Amino acid sequence: MSWPPLKELLAGAVALGLVVAGWPYLRPEPISSHGRITTSIVFNREVSQIFQKKCFQCHTDGNVSMALTTYREARPWAVAIKEEILEKRMPPWSAVTGYGHFSNDVSLTAREVSLILSWADGGAPSGVLMADEDKPAVMVPSLSGWEHGQPDAVVAVAASEKVAADSPDRTTRIEVATGLKQAQWLKSMQLNFGDRRVVRYAAVYELRTGQWLGTWTPTHPVSALPAGVAIHLPAGGKVAVEIGYRGTAEAASGAGELGFYFSADKPAQVAAPLEISASPVTVAAGKSRERVRTEFTLKSATTAAALWPSLGAGATSVEVTAIRPDGVVETLLWLKDYRADWPSSYVFKEPVTLAAGTRLTVTAYYDNAGATPLRAQPSLSVTAFPPRLRVATARQARPGDATARQASRPPAPLAP
Ligand code: HEC
Numbered sequence: 001m002s003w004p005p006l007k008e009l010l011a012g013a014v015a016l017g018l019v020v021a022g023w024p025y026l027r028p029e030p031i032s033s034h035g036r037i038t039t040s041i042v043f044n045r046e047v048s049q050i051f052q053k054k055c056f057q058c059h060t061d062g063n064v065s066m067a068l069t070t071y072r073e074a075r076p077w078a079v080a081i082k083e084e085i086l087e088k089r090m091p092p093w094s095a096v097t098g099y100g101h102f103s104n105d106v107s108l109t110a111r112e113v114s115l116i117l118s119w120a121d122g123g124a125p126s127g128v129l130m131a132d133e134d135k136p137a138v139m140v141p142s143l144s145g146w147e148h149g150q151p152d153a154v155v156a157v158a159a160s161e162k163v164a165a166d167s168p169d170r171t172t173r174i175e176v177a178t179g180l181k182q183a184q185w186l187k188s189m190q191l192n193f194g195d196r197r198v199v200r201y202a203a204v205y206e207l208r209t210g211q212w213l214g215t216w217t218p219t220h221p222v223s224a225l226p227a228g229v230a231i232h233l234p235a236g237g238k239v240a241v242e243i244g245y246r247g248t249a250e251a252a253s254g255a256g257e258l259g260f261y262f263s264a265d266k267p268a269q270v271a272a273p274l275e276i277s278a279s280p281v282t283v284a285a286g287k288s289r290e291r292v293r294t295e296f297t298l299k300s301a302t303t304a305a306a307l308w309p310s311l312g313a314g315a316t317s318v319e320v321t322a323i324r325p326d327g328v329v330e331t332l333l334w335l336k337d338y339r340a341d342w343p344s345s346y347v348f349k350e351p352v353t354l355a356a357g358t359r360l361t362v363t364a365y366y367d368n369a370g371a372t373p374l375r376a377q378p379s380l381s382v383t384a385f386p387p388r389l390r391v392a393t394a395r396q397a398r399p400g401d402a403t404a405r406q407a408s409r410p411p412a413p414l415a416p
Pocket of ligand 1: 065
């Protein structure tokens with residue numbers, strides 16, 4: 001163990017002075033590390049703040065991977081962290097930046113990458129030492145419980161499901177009755193698993209229509225519809241829950257709860273099922289870059305709020321495009337170096353409106369490194385609803401109004 005020169009310590013203490021003065025349980029301490037400290041980026045300030053936003057969803061105690069909340073926990077991983085980030089393996093997010101903007105994007109920004117790399121390359125200093133080294137410098141969000149308060153209805157899911165010790169990853173599909181006495185308008189839903197160590201994702205479908213209701217992932221636990229939009233849930237219905245379990249060293253329970261939030265009033269827009277599925281293709285053992293493509297033409301104008309590509313084993317990439325009636329092609333989603341172990345839904349920052357006649361295409365590629373043929377059948381679920389109707393403003397036509405322009409122009413404000 002070596003200590004940085006006094007000059008650096010003093011510079012560090014001055015830089016930290018402000019923080020320390022306002023934060024009684026931190027104390028300025030010499031920075032200790034295994035190598036020379038050549039960076040001013042420290043764990044207990046910049047790095048912790050990034051990890052809180054982009055890593056704590058999975059890297060805390062009792063979670064799906066090792067804790068990275070304190071310096072003591074994270075320091076031994078500094079080199080691995082750098083590698084995972086350079087290889088774009090962590091945080092898991094397969095969408096190529098620039099093709100679709102998603103509100104649940106957990107990928108690191110260029111600035112976050114450069115801060116973390118600077119920290120790891122510069123000797124991985126802790127910086128602000130905590131009075132209690134086992135206390136994180138930033139708040140660790142609670143990962144159990146309901147993010148939006150008590151749901152209107154809670155259903156037990158996979159109550160008797162067990163994950164055996166040292167078992168491989170597997171996917172299970174479970175049907176559960178919603179127990180609804182009367183039909184409801186679903187606004188949002190959340191899943192809650194008793195043991196987060198063993199769950200990678202869970203996707204929920206209404207059983208009768210096959211409509212996708214939402215997908216839980218560690219980084220995106222709540223599936224919410226846009227304001228004014230809801231899904232009709234029938235009385236006495238059932239949902240199918242597909243759960244991706246992760247094998248662990250110890251046996252664990254795979255049980256969880258599904259919480260529904262309803263709207264009392266009929267919504268302005270009702271989201272209807274839109275599922276696009278390719279015909280299955282057999283990928284021979286050893287074959288790679290097998291292309292599976294399907295397309296679907298929209299019969300009416302549709303707003304797409306979220307996408308859930310379900311690709312199955314062996315998928316390496318998928319591209320979803322919209323070919324508009326005028327021939328303009330827009331890539332809605334492009335997953336490259338697809339991580340089949342971390343499927344995710346993709347929630348548009350701004351819902352995308354597609355005219356009637358738009359062709360939605362799904363093109364996926366598969367590799368089969370195994371010894372037996374593989375069944376490839378990519379599908380895409382869309383949270384889809386009709387575009388909002390423009391409410392016509394009552395205004396008397398005036399001489400000089402061009403009828404053609406009127407139709408394409410928002411209504412002018414009423415004259416006082
Ligand atoms: C969606 C959950 C999730 C998120 C978010 C996530 N990780 Fe991970 N990470 C995992 C899991 C699970 C593993 C264990 C290996 C695996 O199964 O992929 C892992 C493994 C790692 C490893 C160890 C790799 C090795 O050498 O074994 C590092 C380092 C790491 N993550 C860093 C990060 C950092 C840094 C962030 C945030 C910038 C992050 N992870 C975000 C789930 C996540």
